[in-house]
Structure formats: C-alpha cells, structure tokens
Amino acid sequence: MNNIEELIRQTLMLSVDTQINDQTTPQDIPAWDSLGHINIITAIEEEYDIEITPEQIAKLESVAHFKELIEELS
Amino acid sequence: MSPSSTIIQSFFQVVKEHPHKTAIIWKDDSLSYTQLAQWVEAYAYFFTAKGVKRGDRILFHGQTSLRFPAIYLACHRIGAIAVPVDSRMTPAERNELFIQIEPAIALFPSSLETSFACEELDQDIGTHQPGVINPFPEGNEIADILFTTGTTGSRKGVQLTHENIFAGASNSNEFIGNTPHDKEIIPLPLHHAFGLRRLRVNLMMGATAILEEGFMFPQRFFDHISEGATGLCMVPTGFQVLKKLMKDRYIPYFQKLNYIEFGSMPMPAEQKRELMDQLPSTRICMHYGLTEVAANIFTEFHDDAAHLDTLGKPSPNVDVAIVDASMNPVSVGELGEIAVRGSIQTPGYWNDPERSKQVLVNGWFRTGDLAILTPSGHIKMKGRNDDVINIGGKKVFPQEIEQQLMSHPTVQDCACCSVANELLGEQIQAFIISKDKQLSTQEWVNILRESLDSYKIPSQFIYVDSIPYTNTGKKKREALINERAHKKP
Numbered sequence: 001m002n003n004i005e006e007l008i009r010q011t012l013m014l015s016v017d018t019q020i021n022d023q024t025t026p027q028d029i030p031a032w033d034s035l036g037h038i039n040i041i042t043a044i045e046e047e048y049d050i051e052i053t054p055e056q057i058a059k060l061e062s063v064a065h066f067k068e069l070i071e072e073l074s
Numbered sequence: 075m076s077p078s079s080t081i082i083q084s085f086f087q088v089v090k091e092h093p094h095k096t097a098i099i100w101k102d103d104s105l106s107y108t109q110l111a112q113w114v115e116a117y118a119y120f121f122t123a124k125g126v127k128r129g130d131r132i133l134f135h136g137q138t139s140l141r142f143p144a145i146y147l148a149c150h151r152i153g154a155i156a157v158p159v160d161s162r163m164t165p166a167e168r169n170e171l172f173i174q175i176e177p178a179i180a181l182f183p184s185s186l187e188t189s190f191a192c193e194e195l196d197q198d199i200g201t202h203q204p205g206v207i208n209p210f211p212e213g214n215e216i217a218d219i220l221f222t223t224g225t226t227g228s229r230k231g232v233q234l235t236h237e238n239i240f241a242g243a244s245n246s247n248e249f250i251g252n253t254p255h256d257k258e259i260i261p262l263p264l265h266h267a268f269g270l271r272r273l274r275v276n277l278m279m280g281a282t283a284i285l286e287e288g289f290m291f292p293q294r295f296f297d298h299i300s301e302g303a304t305g306l307c308m309v310p311t312g313f314q315v316l317k318k319l320m321k322d323r324y325i326p327y328f329q330k331l332n333y334i335e336f337g338s339m340p341m342p343a344e345q346k347r348e349l350m351d352q353l354p355s356t357r358i359c360m361h362y363g364l365t366e367v368a369a370n371i372f373t374e375f376h377d378d379a380a381h382l383d384t385l386g387k388p389s390p391n392v393d394v395a396i397v398d399a400s401m402n403p404v405s406v407g408e409l410g411e412i413a414v415r416g417s418i419q420t421p422g423y424w425n426d427p428e429r430s431k432q433v434l435v436n437g438w439f440r441t442g443d444l445a446i447l448t449p450s451g452h453i454k455m456k457g458r459n460d461d462v463i464n465i466g467g468k469k470v471f472p473q474e475i476e477q478q479l480m481s482h483p484t485v486q487d488c489a490c491c492s493v494a495n496e497l498l499g500e501q502i503q504a505f506i507i508s509k510d511k512q513l514s515t516q517e518w519v520n521i522l523r524e525s526l527d528s529y530k531i532p533s534q535f536i537y538v539d540s541i542p543y544t545n546t547g548k549k550k551r552e553a554l555i556n557e558r559a560h561k562k563p
Contacts, residue, residue: 026288026290027287030162032289033288033290034289034290034311034312034315035311035315036316037290037315037319038318038319041319046515053293054319054320054323055323056319057292057320058291058292058293058296058319058320058323059293061291
C-alpha cells in the first residue's frame with residue numbers, strides 16, 4: 001500500500017522530489033487545486049477502501065488531517 | 075451611496091463614514107476600513123518614496139492576502155497603474171510580463187524565482203506613515219492592467235480606466251442590489267477580473283469582503299455563513315467542486331444567502347433549475363462578461379425562469395448589440411457577434427494598438443462571441459467565433475455538443491474539438507472524462523442522436539484522464555488535439 005505522501009504525489013503527478021510532510025497544505029503545491037483535491041480524496045477512498053463523508057471532507061485542510069482520518073476509518 | 079466617481083475616492087468616503095466597520099476578513103485576521111486606509115496610505119508613501127510616479131506601473135504578486143487590497147488601492151491612491159499577476163505563473167511568464175510592462179516597482183515573495191529586481195512582498199512597511207498628498211487620479215486615467223490568456227495562449231494586457239472599473243462595479247451593484255450591510259465571500263483569484271470586481275464592489279459600498287482561496291475547504295464557507303455572510307461569488311466549476319465534496323450539505327447554508335453571483339462560464343439549464351428549487355429565496359445571479367467590458371449581461375434565475383437557456387439581458391447602463399461582420403445589427407433570431415458599448419469599455423490593450431483596433435470598432439467592443447437575440451430581448455449564446463467547427467459548410471458550436479454530453483450521468487467533463495477531414499473539411503472529436511468508460515462510439519452516437527442534428531454528432535469518442543484548461547477556466551481544445559497527435563505511433 002502506498003503511503004499518503006506518495007499517493008498525493010502520484011495523483012497530482014508531482015516530481016519525486018516534491019516535499020510533502022504533515023504540515024503540507026494545498027496552498028504549498030500549485031497543482032493541488034480544487035479538482036486535485038477531489039482526485040486525492042477519491043484516490044484515498046480507493047486505496048484504503050474507505051468512504052469519507054462530506055462532514056469529514058469539510059475538515060481536510062492538511063496532510064496531517066488526511067492521516068488522522070485514514071487512521072480513524074481504517 | 076457616496077457621490078464619488080472612482081473606486082479609490084468611494085473607498086476613502088466609506089472610511090470617513092464607517093471607520094470601524096470591517097473591510098476585509100482573511101483567515102483569522104481582519105482589517106477595519108480605518109486600518110485598511112492606514113495600510114493604503116503606508117503603501118502609497120512607500121511607493122512614492124521609491125520614486126513611483128503617476129501613470130507608472132506597479133507589478134505585484136496577485137495571491138490573496140490582507141495585503142492585496144492595500145497594495146491595489148495604494149496604486150490608485152497615487153495615480154499609478156495596478157498590475158496584479160497570477161500567482162501560478164511560471165518564472166518565465168513572470169519575466170516576460172516584467173519586460174512587457176516595464177514597471178516602476180515590482181513586489182513578489184522572495185521565495186519566488188524572478189530574473190528582475192523586486193521588493194519583498196511581505197516586508198513590514200510600517201503602517202504609521204504620513205499620508206500622501208497626491209491628488210486622486212481622474213476617471214480617464216488607467217487604473218489597472220489585467221492580463222488575460224486566450225484559449226490560444228497569447229497574453230493580452232487589458233487596460234481599464236478608473237471610470238471603467240467604477241462603472242463595472244456600479245452596474246453590477248445596480249443589478250444584484252448590494253448594500254453596505256453585506257458580507258460577501260470572495261473565493262476567486264483577485265488578480266482576475268471577476269474576483270477583483272467583487273472586491274471593488276464591496277469596498278466602494280462599505281460592505282465586508284471575506285476572502286477565501288478557492289472552493290476546496292467548504293467548512294470555511296459554512297462557518298462564514300453561520301457567522302452572517304450574506305453573499306457569495308463563484309464560478310460554475312467551483313460550485314461543482316463544492317457539490318462533489320459536500321453532496322447536498324451546502325443547501326441549508328446557501329439558503330441563508332441573500333445573493334450569489336455566478337460568472338465566467340456557462341451553466342446547463344438543468345443545474346440552474348436545480349439551484350432555484352434548492353434556494354427559493356436567494357437571488358441567484360449570473361453574468362456574461364469579459365475583462366475588457368466587465369459584466370455586461372445579467373440574469374437572475376428566478377426572474378428569468380422562462381429564459382434559463384439564455385445569458386439574460388444587458389446590464390444596467392450598458393448597450394449590447396448582436397452585429398454582423400460590418401457591425402450592423404442583425405435581425406431577431408439571426409446569428410451575430412456580441413458587441414458591447416458603455417463606460418465599462420476598455421480603451422484598448424497595453425502596447426498593442428493593432429489588437430485594440432481589431433476589437434474596438436465604431437465605438438463598440440467586439441467580443442468574438444456569437445449569439446442570437448430572442449424576441450423577448452434575451453441574448454442566447456451560441457459559441458466562440460474561434461471555436462466554430464465547419465462541417466461541410468454548416469456551423470457547429472462545440473459548446474452545444476458538450477452540453478448534451480455533460481447531461482449524461484457518466485460524464486464528468488468533456489471537450490469537443492475539430493480535426494481536419496479530407497471529405498468534410500472538419501470532423502468532430504469528443505474527449506470525455508468518465509468514471510466507467512463503458513459506452514462505445516455507437517452507443518454515444520445513439521444517445522446524442524436524440525438531441526442533436528446528425529452533422530453535429532462527433533465521429534470519435536475518446537476517453538481521457540484530464541481536459542486542459544487555461545488559468546481562467548477556458549478549455550484548451552487545441553492542446554487536446556496536439557497532445558493526441560503526439561501520442562500517435
């Protein structure tokens with residue numbers, strides 16, 4: 001299974017040396033726009049076989065938030 | 075409303091009348107009108123001290139922040155020209171713009187790569203500077219130069235006078251009915267005509283502009299509305315993102331809004347109807363506009379319920395005509411080009427008299443968009459002059475086919491393009507983003523046959539993972555074709 005950083009890198013088609021850590025937010029990565037955000041959420045749902053509700057999506061603002069949610073749902 | 079005739083004078087009038095009102099909210103920070111005026115004066119002082127003179131250009135990073143409105147208004151305070159730059163530009167694009175604009179000063183974050191000397195955007199300039207004594211600019215002086223990218227990629231610097239931007243803001247105010255009590259969420263880029271107009275509207279009225287960056291954090295929208303936001307401006311794609319992320323959770327929040335202004339892109343009539351049902355007492359407005367001539371056609375979904383397939387009617391104080399190639403008005407129902415006239419009209423492109431001459435004809439601005447006038451006086455868009463596909467002598471607008479494709483539940487996005495065909499001259503290819511990719515060409519043909527004339531039906535249906543767009547949301551059809559041509563063995 002991919003880690004979340006790698007999944008974001010793949011989904012947004014970023015180069016391998018793009019820095020992504022827990023504090024990374026969409027503002028830090030130009031390719032992480034609204035549509036990129038939807039693609040990341042969809043990719044995570046498929047990769048981890050989970051379903052993220054609108055209420056949970058509404059609070060996803062950084063990589064750390066994604067990690068916490070995946071841990072909670074997996 | 076203040077009697078001033080420029081945005082900058084109206085702003086200072088509001089500062090006098092409502093010094094303690096909140097002007098701007100951005101993340102956890104806010105500025106009252108007095109505080110924003112102090113920032114404006116400080117930047118004006120800073121620019122003057124750096125030698126910036128009336129008519130000089132000030133190039134600055136257009137990222138949304140508390141500084142943006144202060145820098146923007148400070149340019150106007152000293153009669154300089156504001157040139158806000160798309161924050162997603164590449165270093166090469168920035169450098170090209172610098173050469174083109176020859177600014178007296180440029181402000182960018184030092185983290186960005188530039189090959190020219192510039193001031194650090196985030197430096198502390200100190201907000202307790204003495205006010206500048208420069209006179210306010212006149213209405214006919216250039217206020218802004220906004221760069222737009224066409225679908226073919228060449229950049230145009232649209233010059234707008236103080237009169238233009240004041241008229242654009244006043245006209246949309248007249249249609250939408252903003253009041254100083256409004257608090258509007260602006261999630262659009264501020265370097266772009268739509269977002270910047272909404273910022274001006276709020277600041278000239280003494281309302282509150284709540285800045286947001288894009289549509290991906292819906293909870294913030296909901297929080298703003300719970301805390302009293304009354305209005306929202308957005309583009310249809312942004313709304314699609316919100317819907318996708320939030321399903322129907324946005325409805326109870328959006329129901330509390332007095333108004334929404336949509337713009338910049340067409341929206342299918344079914345979507346408009348759905349929104350009307352969901353938001354029965356919200357004014358749902360939509361404009362047709364260009365940077366060169368602001369929002370010049372408006373519609374309100376509830377009022378225009380019988381004309382949802384049109385752009386609406388001309389904006390207050392603006393002349394709109396449907397004309398032929400010789401600029402003569404065409405008859406009702408006949409296809410022609412949308413031409414616009416009024417005090418919103420650009421005096422022309424920066425350093426590009428040739429291009430200006432092509433669009434400014436006999437006092438009108440030619441939009442390049444094709445439309446018909448309906449018997450009820452509504453204007454119905456048919457497509458872009460540049461996008462028209464010629465199938466055996468018949469005109470086909472890709473937008474019409476795309477609208478039909480988009481109404482199919484499996485289609486997430488699509489673009490129709492023309493490719494050369496020996497027999498027909500041109501042939502239509504449909505590029506489709508679809509989750510299941512199940513339907514064959516024959517099945518698509520059968521589906522489209524129900525709603526389109528046979529010559530409008532694409533001959534090929536190609537599934538793709540993405541559709542390229544310009545930064546302002548226009549489909550890059552040529553890029554799709556070129557990309558595919560390169561991939562062919």
